[in-house]
Amino acid sequence: MLAIATIANNEAATVQGLIKRGLANAQHLVDQVVKLNQSRKETQAKLDETLAASNNLSRQIGQLMKEEKREEAEAVKLKTAELKNSSKTLTETLRRYEEQLQQALYNIPNLPHESVPEGMRAEDNEVVLESGELPTLPEGALPHWELIEKYNIIDFALGNKISGAGFPVYKGKGAQLQRALVNFFLDKAREAGYLEVQPPLLINEDSGYGTGQLPDKEGQMYEVVDQKLFLIPTSEVPITNMYRDIILREADLPMKNTGYTPCFRREAGSWGAHVRGLNRLHQFDKVEIVQVSHPAQSYQALEEMLLHARQLLDQLELPYRVLKLCAGDMGFTAALTYDLEVYSAAQQKWLEVSSVSNLETYQANRLKLRYKDENNKTQMLHTLNGSALALPRIVAAILENNQSADGVKVPEVLVPYTGFDTIS
Incomplete structure (x- = not known):
């Protein structure tokens, strides 16, 4: 705020x-x-x-x-x-x-950083860079939802039976690929100096207000009504709230945390090709990175977090692009946001797999998250967060871009985690 x-x-x-x-x-x-x-x-x-x-x-x-x-x-x-x-x-x-x-x-969102582009639509976002060559697929290449059915690795019908649309069941090599990606992302985050935490999946109202999900996104979260608890939309929320009502020492900055959690979103949608398969889900897995930074160093931290997410995509050998979001397309709490999108060859479209944002003091003011400066004066901190990475569309791109007549090739960096190099 x-x-x-x-x-x-x-x-x-x-x-x-x-x-x-x-x-x-x-x-x-x-x-x-x-x-x-x-x-x-x-x-x-x-x-x-x-x-x-x-x-x-x-x-x-x-x-x-x-x-x-x-x-x-x-x-x-x-x-x-x-x-x-x-x-x-x-x-x-x-x-x-x-x-x-x-x-x-x-009711007032964060103010956009001076470098944020003008505009109100996704088309107004600025393409900062593109990396990797777009793959050429064999004739008869399939979208990921057909590959999933072909290799019997994710069951949407079973998830619908158990919970409803948007809650898939991962099976066999599909479940192993999920676990491999989570472990790979967490290992890389730890190597980059992030302390791994395993936060709760439910938050109270104070936590929702602290990071800006309430009152702005109340309708997008699943709620345990009788206890006024909410299923988390991302692990950013509980991780950042670990620092609510805290005064940190300047010498301890930055605070860097990573966490894997399922994420829950009510607004996933229910029709059209853009929500088919793994494109939009009500429950999905994600590894998040969060920093609490000195204000003078937060934009350097933002670039480091962006580079971290990019390196993950480089190692997965997925073509991607980086967008700087325009003012009208940014989230309510962000001052500056980069989106990373991978190219899905079978769908011939870009799929968002990460948002990396600097929220400056907006969350810290709500959280009463502060530090003592060299003059022993209390100052607000900056908070940052980023997906590193969200799994569903990563899985979709891996399946579609790496398909051949013999099956789907698993990225080499994941083979030590999966124990297999092909899904067939």
Whole structure:
């Protein structure tokens, strides 16, 4: 969430940043925050003044009683009672303004970094680079959903029977390939200095608000209603929340964590070729990398995280491209996002397999995640996260791009993990 000072001290720049994101009501959102903050400050000042007056009169009562001026003391008591009633009303008014201000801040997305391209659609995203040669497939090449059926490695019908559409069952070499990818991604993350953690798959409301899933994405998460818990959309959420309400030492930065979890998304879709097979699922596996960084070093950290994800794709020998997302296509909490897309030869389309984002202080402000600088002053940190990598579309690209008459060739780097080099 944006800091109130950021908005109040930079109203015009904040409005322009929100307009760049496509918010037609940008001026209204900023005006609302400024007005509520002013009302909050004025109410706080009145409350402080009332409490000070009440405390002063209370001291007078004691002195008057000592001097046996009971009649005067009783008159002062009446004034004190009036001030206490006023302070109670002001306290309630202050609480109401604080809640309204908090909700108003929740409705404002992060401001885009100055390098973020203008635009509102995926077509406006900037292609930063392309890597690898697009494969030429044999005649009669199949999309991955037909290869899956041919080699009996993932069962969508069985998953539908057990849970519903978008919950596949991985079998045999399909399950082994999943496990191989997870272990490969985790090993590479550990080699890059990330501490592996295994976080919970359910989060509470505080965690949802801390990383920005609430209130923005409440309808996209599966909820345990009677306990107000949510299935995680990505391990970024529980991992980043490990640092909620914490003050770190500057010497300990950056904090780097990685974790593998299943991820759950309600908005996966249910029709059309773009959601067939592994293209969109309600449950999928992903390895996430998360950093808590010093503000002065966060954009260097972002480039390092992007390079890490790229190197994974290089080792899997998958052609890919890197996009810098335009302002209108970025996530609610991001200041700058790179997407990595692999090329799916049988589908002849690019498939997103990773987003790597710098959220600057947006999450840290919600999380109250801070550090002490060299002057012992408390400062906000920057948080970053990235997929390294999401599995379903990686599997889809491996199956489609590596198919031949003899089966599907497993990338060489995965063979020590799978124990086989061909799916047939």
